[in-house]
Amino acid sequence: MNERHFQFNGLEWSGWTILSVCAVVAALVSIVMLFRYERRLVSSSIGNILITLRIAALILILLTFLEPVLTWSFNVNKTGRLIVAVDVSDSMNTQDRHASDLEKLRLARALKMIGNDQVNSRLDRWEAAYAADQEPPWVDGEETANPEKREELAASRKKNLAAIFADIDQLSRKEIAQKLLLNPANPILEKLQERGQVDVVLFAGDAVTTEKTTLEKSLNEVPDQVHMELSNLSQALKNTGGSNETSEAPISGYILLTDGRDNSQLNPVTMAKQLGQMKVPIYPVMVGTDHQPKDISIADLDYPQTAFKDDRPLLQARIGTNGYDGQEISVTLKQGDQELAVKSFTSSGVSKLLEFELDSGKLGRQEFTLETEVLPGETRDDNNNKNFAINIVDDKSHVLLVEETARWEYRFLHHALERDKRIALEQVLFEQPYMGLLPQPFFPNQLKINVPVAKPNDEPGTQAHPFADQDLIIIGDVSPAHLEEENWKYIQTFVGDQGGTLVLLAGKKFMPLGHHSPTLNELLPLKSPKVINWNQTNFKVPPGERGMRLRLTPEGEAEPLMQFDANAEINRDIWQELPGHLWYLQGELKPGATVLAYGVSPFNAPPNEKTDGVIIHRQYGSGQVIWVGIDSTWRWRFRVGDRYHHRFWGQLARWAAKNKAAAGNEFVKFSLSKTDIDAGEITTASARWTQEYRDQFPDVKSTVSIFKASEPDKVLASLELLNQKNQPLLQEANLPALPEGEYQLKLQTTPPIAGAKEITTPLFVHTIKTIELGNLTSNPQLLTEMAESSGGQLLTPQTINELMELLPSLKQETTKQDEISVWDHWFFLILIMGILTVEWALRKLNGLP
Template sequence: MEKHFQFNSLEWSGWTIVSVCAVLVVLVSIILLFRYERRLVSHGIGNALIALRISALILILLTFLEPVLTWSFNTEKTGRLIVALDVSDSMNTQDRHASKLEKLQLARALKMIGNDQIDARLDRWEAAYAAGEEPAWVEESETANPEKRTQLAESRRENLETIFDEIDQMSRKEIAQKLLTNPAHPILDQLKQRGDIDLVLFAGDAVPTEQTTLENSLAEVPDQVHMELSNLSQALKAAGSGSESGNSPISGYVLLTDGRDNSQLDPVSTAEQLGQMKVPVYPVLLGSANQPKDISVSALDYPQTAFKDDKPLLKARIGTSGFEGQDVRVALMQGDQELAVKRFKSSGVSQLLEFELGSDKPGRQEYRLETDILPGETREDNNEKTFAINFVDDKSHVLLVEETARWEFRFLHNALERDKRIDLQQVLFEQPYMGLLPQPFFPNQLLINAPQPNQVADNNAEQPKPFADKDLIIIGDVSPEHVQEEHWKQIQAFVGDQGGTLVLLAGKKYLPLQHRSQTLNELLPVKDLSVVDWNQANFKVPPNERGMHLALTPEGELEPLFQFDATPDVNRDIWKNLPGHLWFLQGTLKPGATVLAYGLSPFNAPLNEERDGVIVVRQYGAGQVIWIGIDSTWRWRFRMGDRYHHRFWGQLARWAARNKASAGNEFVKFSLNKTDVDAGEIATATARWTQVYLKEHPNIKSTVEIVRAAEPDQIVASFELQTQKNNPQLQEANLPELDPGEYELRLKPSTQQPGDKEIVTPLFVHEVKTIELGNLASNPQLLTEMAESSGGKLLTPGTIDELLELIPNLNQEISNQDEVSLWDHWLILVLIMGILTVEWALRKLNGLP
């Protein structure tokens, strides 16, 4: 231990000079006072007084100079190394397509071949394979006999081919397992000699494990890792087993993985954060750098519900690699029946195919999309996917209300009018009318069947519901003169009591800024609206680049009405590249409102998703209100025609019809966000209570029972719905994990309701056809970025020994320093006050002033 004494104030020369000058002035004053007092008191008393005064002065000077006592000492820090093994589905791949060079390097890393005597020969073989040449199996110096040379060369070649065959039978997971626990070269045991090691298995999630698990077969892994996903970010957040070393700081991560990641997160950003904390990441790349030979059904995009006799579109993305120039056959199947076949010539990149689906009978229809298995494919379990669509014998009933035939009305009317599965009614208040026809082309009054002034009210008669047959009402830029408070109250009942969907389209003239309706204000999902106009600011740029473009929030990406492509990244790009909007009503979200799409400022202004929300939804009673803060969705047709504009509004109309058709009664609507899910996929159950019923039963609770459709008397699971704080009418909860099969979900309220009809909705859980298998190539680029961002290094099986040099010792001595400041210690104040008190008393006792 080393101790040091220092004065902090000496670092500031100005303060030191002032302190010294002040002390000199006081010292001179003390001397002058001493000379005067010598004539009044004895010599001893005078010396005692000056000694006391100088002592107090020295202590005060020391206080000004801020003396600090510091000492340093060393402590031992025990770090932890997290060794994480990827066990996702892609790690079950056998890289038979690997080059001979890669197989030879892997064989040497696994100690299947090589020793001190032949390593130089293996180096020459590697160099030959790297140059694309056949190795010289026998050197001339080994034997002069041509016959023996031929026999020896053939023997060595066959031996190497046998080793290559063994490697072809190993999955990436097995290779990782052997790298860590190989008795001939136990890397894991050698790392343990350097400090504490925590083992982790990861895929979609990460769980701790023990070395005995690695030494045994990894054919079965815990369900909670979710093998159908790869989440490298989750691996970098793993904290180990939580044993005695669990509280020790993490010194680094070793990831044995192929680099596949489909979590839609950014593992590079997570690695960069670790780098800032001096925690490096060392990925060990498993899998061949060569593109595997594989045909796969990567992703499917289809509506979960469609109308009977409708033609819903299936979009399938087919992954192809290693079969360039070959014909690929894709078949749409229903049972054993082949509905449609498409062929294309593989180019090595994914191919997007479209199939029309249809059914002339209602109900759930199951389909299967499959490709032929071509010779030499790396995997044969990713060539098909099953899916189902629920066909409904109905139409979506839509009411479109506008003031004038503005651009938004014209294109929206055309989009909905041409859709055979939409029953459209329009109201256009202001339209040219010359009186030649008995009535205008469009109805120009919004009739609500209100009681006439002279009509006697019958309290026992059921009040008319003017919009009872509607699923969706779209209100455009209507004036307060034509849509008054009584109209808004009927629209409010349509949403809150009947479970309908209301879309409010922003308008430059009237809606909603010119309205003073309390009911409209209550329905709106936003408040404090203000106009944002970019019309002149960037008018000179091309039309498709002008104005504010839209981007989807994570909540918006989950809604089917926003899905234009099966691949999330492609869908995001479509939305961001749609033509922009030059005018926008910006507002603040109300409690319970959710932003589905927000605006991207053309001038890269600071983004506030909530403040810049363009498409906002809010649950209101049994229904919902959608606010669209622009008046120009028609601009999406620029150079694209009807493709996205018609699809958006068509999907919105179907979405509204499905919501109103949810299971329930006049008091509650019960639904699932998805009726068809993969095993392990999160689904949410929702109950929406009417405001009137909730006032009568404010403490109502809802339980959901899950039963198999084939065994309705056996309850598989049950759970309670949770009331949402920002919307008491809404109760939600995620479903527990279920095995594949067909289920029914029953809503069980805590209060007795009129009637004995059960509230039931179906659920279908499918076997997981993982997106992991859509792309089997290893991803060294991603792992390199992760390593460099964290200060680590990318390794391969052949260079994994470098870990022993990169991580020399996890137990390190750390130099610590502690200090005690003397200048503000209480003892200094006591000494100064004590000295001054004694000096004062001594003066008084001797008659001095």
């Protein structure tokens, strides 16, 4: 296709067009009048030439006003490229000896270890028999009628197939992927290369491009940057950004040979959807089996990153016990070579949750090992131990609890905080029974305001801030008579300037509807609160089914204070099963506020996270405010006692102490989602700004520099923190996978914060062997979702030949358009100037002015 045409850009402006035409008409009238005068002075031939030159110049000038452009379209052919990505993570070292006979037979046929045109029909019958859980018909009816020969032939074929199955058992998933691509009997990679350019990528925690010759070697030796101990499917797709627009060979499709395990905490389906929008399909080839292997593994550990001295921190370990039903399993907790505890249980085929109390008597970073015995027949024995560390600090969380009366919420909250040995609790209860028998009420009934602090050398005293020593202030249903505007000003300073945490508990009498404090309104994360009451509408149902249930938002699931279990799905289920609430306050979110948990109506009305927020977080200055829109967290004790109620408030108290001690200043808080991680594990660096600073510097940029603690002058890596779409005050980035060691992370900002001190935080990385091995089954569900989201299809080794039909054509024809602006081209200008020059010369030669 090669089409050419003119278009006049000036015609798009009707006013300019009319003005240009009017100017040309006026000029034309003037030229005609001038021609009538000049005919009396020169010959008619000279006059005709002059008027012709003038009209030609006038037409060219008019064309200049109309901006003529010559455009043409033409087709361009490009040959696309394919990305063949091979998973080399630790889980791909698994030998699937536990796979079914049907899977092994299909794999043997896919690898061309058995089968040809003469026997394929017989193998089809064997597959059908295995699928029906029956003994295959080893000998066909027409082969021989002799019983002895039939028995001998059947035994021979059975033995031969068993030998092939034994060879299959010795192949790891990596080796299977290699054979699928390079098998001389069916060279898939060569066939793909005949279609066009093919890039081979090895990926695990990261991805590298490699050559075909690398696939012909052992894939157990790959570059360190791949991080085999981690599995991140998104890394296999990371080179897509902008490829279709900037590369001479745009990406036409992805072929992933993987077991589908992904423990990166990222969602590869999101990237698959983006590829689908770009018409780049993904074709995962699932290697391995989704049958549970016979294996004992330490699947997951839940423990606090930081604990206080003598705090009795708890380790919760989930032990996978597939294939050992009824067998005794022993689990040992060690510190160095010393055994701290041993626990045993009888396997029932499902994972077992064990709890260990950790020794927190020693300060500093304490390393532990949890291990299980290796049992005969395990698929793998390198996932039976796991190292972890906990940082023990000598400190307490200082909490001030302020209430009007001893309502139910106060009573249970008071007991929860008072029993916690790592919480230094102060209380103020304004209204309490007092008969005058004691010199003063049992609880303090006044806030300590304007406490004088003496200066040395007998200098006049100054006024200390009344809440300087507190980490957390919890204010319940307090009346405005006891919390006046002056008190709220002190609380505002505690949050904004001192980095404290304020929790506001909703109340039926006063909080916040009974207050008219401008400072309280500024601190609240929501506005226009209103009462939602379900007390009468569903009061007759059992207590466990009454009222509004809470659901976590993605932001809530990521916050440590909202986690009742390390497993995200289990934690989500716990929150959904907590008893409901009959009353809460609903309001509109303020800018910068984040909903951690929202309410779900008992009448199945569609929830709205923006307006149904119950637990809301908002950064305020260097501190933070938590709004709890219910007055009945004590209901979480129904039939489970202190388990969740005490854990929530205990985690909140520790979280507040950590926030006050976090790196940062009055404008920004800098922290890590985890300060103690496994090698290859991903942690997130966050900078949370105040609303006032972002209003003043909306384009502020944050950069994190990573140093080894032993080499503080050598920058290992530097990355920019990115703005978060749904949280405008938050900038985040995932840190690159780091090897074992101790690191320091420094936050740098553009523009720099005037007069601010250096903002740093530590990071500990230790060796881990089992982050990838907690679950050895393949994950067809995830791979199917990725394929369908991108417009591709999930394949298996036996269907890999369908690739040639499914892949889109690598030859892409695109239409391009080019243009030349005629009106401002140099030739156009020369033509006009030439005509005017000739006209001027003729006039002068013939004696005209």
